[in-house]
Amino acid sequence: MTDQAFVTIKNAAKSFGKLQVLRDINLSVERGQIVAIIGPSGSGKSTLLRAINELDPLTSGEVWLEYVQINKTLPHRQHEAHVNQVRQNIGMVFQHFNLFPHLTVRGNITLAPRMLKGLSEADANKLAEEQLAKVGLTEKIDEHPSRLSGGQKQRVAIARALAMKPKVMLFDEATSALDHELVEEVNLVMKQLAEEHMTMIIVTHEMDFAASVCDRVLFMDQGVVVEEGPPAVIFQNPKEERTRNFLRKHLSR
Amino acid sequence: MGLDFTVVPDYFGALLMGAGWTVAITICAGLLSFFGGIVFAVIALYGHWALRLPVRAFAFLFMGTPLLLQLFLIYFGLIEVGIDLPAFAAGVIGLGLHFAVYNSELIQASIPAVDKGQYEGARTLGLSRGQTLRRIVIPQAVRAVIPPMGNNMIALLKDSALVSVIGVMELNLSAQQAISRTYRPFEFYLAAAFCYYIINLALEAGLRHLERRIAASR
Numbered sequence: 001m002t003d004q005a006f007v008t009i010k011n012a013a014k015s016f017g018k019l020q021v022l023r024d025i026n027l028s029v030e031r032g033q034i035v036a037i038i039g040p041s042g043s044g045k046s047t048l049l050r051a052i053n054e055l056d057p058l059t060s061g062e063v064w065l066e067y068v069q070i071n072k073t074l075p076h077r078q079h080e081a082h083v084n085q086v087r088q089n090i091g092m093v094f095q096h097f098n099l100f101p102h103l104t105v106r107g108n109i110t111l112a113p114r115m116l117k118g119l120s121e122a123d124a125n126k127l128a129e130e131q132l133a134k135v136g137l138t139e140k141i142d143e144h145p146s147r148l149s150g151g152q153k154q155r156v157a158i159a160r161a162l163a164m165k166p167k168v169m170l171f172d173e174a175t176s177a178l179d180h181e182l183v184e185e186v187n188l189v190m191k192q193l194a195e196e197h198m199t200m201i202i203v204t205h206e207m208d209f210a211a212s213v214c215d216r217v218l219f220m221d222q223g224v225v226v227e228e229g230p231p232a233v234i235f236q237n238p239k240e241e242r243t244r245n246f247l248r249k250h251l252s253r
Numbered sequence: 254m255g256l257d258f259t260v261v262p263d264y265f266g267a268l269l270m271g272a273g274w275t276v277a278i279t280i281c282a283g284l285l286s287f288f289g290g291i292v293f294a295v296i297a298l299y300g301h302w303a304l305r306l307p308v309r310a311f312a313f314l315f316m317g318t319p320l321l322l323q324l325f326l327i328y329f330g331l332i333e334v335g336i337d338l339p340a341f342a343a344g345v346i347g348l349g350l351h352f353a354v355y356n357s358e359l360i361q362a363s364i365p366a367v368d369k370g371q372y373e374g375a376r377t378l379g380l381s382r383g384q385t386l387r388r389i390v391i392p393q394a395v396r397a398v399i400p401p402m403g404n405n406m407i408a409l410l411k412d413s414a415l416v417s418v419i420g421v422m423e424l425n426l427s428a429q430q431a432i433s434r435t436y437r438p439f440e441f442y443l444a445a446a447f448c449y450y451i452i453n454l455a456l457e458a459g460l461r462h463l464e465r466r467i468a469a470s471r
């Protein structure tokens with residue numbers, strides 16, 4: 001398989017009962033590439049993202065990370081073990097942060113590396129400090145998440161995901177729940193990751209951010225990829241009527 | 254004949270000893286009811302039916318019958334099948350399991366109330382279902398029901414007086430013995446009530462402190 005990309009989605013389809021939310025989606029993301037998925041609510045963009053790490057498993061189709069098929073058909077127990085293993089390579093950031101409120105920032109970041117990678121307490125602490133320095137929150141290491149602002153919470157969530165040294169990062173509307181003035185600090189962290197050539201797949205409503213950071217943009221509607229291409233083409237010169245309609249509404253704001 | 258509390262100081266040591274045993278049995282049974290409550294709740298929600306059914310039957314039995322009878326069963330009944338427990342152990346087991354069932358009901362209701370995002374956050378890091386339950390869900394579910402579980406602990410402290418019937422020399426029984434020697438029931442029962450009240454105040458202060466401490470972590 002010499003043509004294998006870093007993240008590959010082949011003929012992905014998903015339905016909830018009669019409702020088809022994803023239809024025959026193909027996507028290849030190269031190492032270090034940054035792909036934005038845009039589209040109206042209910043277009044299936046979050047579902048597609050969540051299919052990559054098996055949070056919402058596909059009905060049919062394949063998801064690959066390098067040479068490992070993520071959604072292999074396996075007996076239940078083996079499937080669990082396989083999924084737990086591959087998820088360690090896929091960082092995910094959620095709209096509502098999903099930080100663990102009963103743990104400090106340090107505890108949030110060190111939990112998985114300690115439990116899953118067997119890091120010693122000292123190594124895990126060092127790792128937490130490194131990751132927090134990256135998102136500019138070193139001084140918050142012993143705080144509980146309830147003491148942080150939304151932007152700080154999301155930066156900690158990014159640090160938590162990065163602490164597992166993932167090969168790819170998924171962002172599911174990472175700034176949608178934030179107050180307007182807090183969006184930029186999270187965007188800055190994401191830009192910095194982009195400069196470090198982290199492979200990223202970003203579901204977003206922020207067209208400016210997608211245009212400035214991403215290598216490729218996918219426009220999805222009603223479960224299909226309507227159009228994809230470099231941001232310059234998608235945002236300035238889209239071919240499809242549906243893309244134009246969507247962008248007219250979202251860029252004029 | 255009026256009240257005469259001058260006899261009480263003579264039995265001060267005995268009452269203090271009794272109070273000590275009351276505290277000891279409350280702490281031991283309290284811990285058992287706490288951890289037992291978590292175990293029962295997890296089995297009730299996630300256990301294999303072969304485990305779930307006996308636990309449910311057991312819970313039904315413990316909620317539907319008097320604690321006094323349960324203590325008799327454990328202390329006197331189990332001897333017949335060759336299990337001869339010391340009175341203190343029988344008291345701890347009876348009280349502990351009885352309140353474990355009530356704590357379990359609370360935790361069973363609070364586990365499903367933990368935000369779905371918490372499961373997703375943990376699972377996407379690579380934690381298994383079991384690890385997520387143990388490290389993420391249960392700690393949050395338990396924190397959410399600390400206040401009502403605290404009320405169960407206070408009830409447990411007061412119900413610990415029942416273990417006097419199987420001969421544990423706790424506060425209530427200490428008072429009764431003093432009464433049988435002095436024929437001063439009112440004085441000693443009041444003295445015992447006062448001691449229970451003091452222990453209760455300490456327990457409540459401890460619970461309030463705990464609630465404040467976990468407030469930031471919820």
